[in-house]
Amino acid sequence: FSDPATRIENRFELAKVIEAWMAEQDSDDAVQKILEDGRIPVAPILEVEEAMAHPHMIQRETVRTISDRSIGEFQVPGMPLRFSEFPGHLPLVAPYLGEQNAEVLSEYLSMSPEDIAKLESEGILGSEPIPD
Structure with a gap:
């Protein structure tokens, strides 16, 4: 198993050897420490x-x-990666159905409050009650 090609070719046998070695260790933490000490990247798979x-x-x-x-x-x-030009935390509050109708329609489509009210009265726009 001295090179990648041989390891791939014999991967099932190699897995058995590794699993047998791991079973001989005292704990998962012991396996992790031995591998880390050998500079082998390792981490537990967590639920x-x-x-x-x-x-x-x-x-x-x-x-x-x-x-x-x-x-x-x-x-x-949350987002596990950090980027220098990206804000640390984006807001995570979702709006209720229709909560931002007026804001979006007036800002991006230049609709008047009267036009928005007409769409609401005709059932074109929907919304849900916002709890207190």
Whole structure:
């Protein structure tokens, strides 16, 4: 298994060898430490709940707590990558159906309040009640 081509050719046998070696170790953490000490990139595969609670994800603010007007606060996965020209956090509050109708139609289509009201009265525009 000394080169990539041989490893690919023998991948199923190689997987058995690696799995047998891993089974001999005391824990997943021990496997990870041995591989890291050998400068082999390694990381556990986490369930969503584990990833959301992982200290690294929390410290990097990859996990975000948002407040929804209907259901309250909850956590969501955020953007794991950081770019110098990109804002750190985009707002994560979704508008209600029709909440931004007037703003969008007046700003981008130059519609008057009367024209917007007519579309609403004719049932062309829809909206839902916004809870207090």
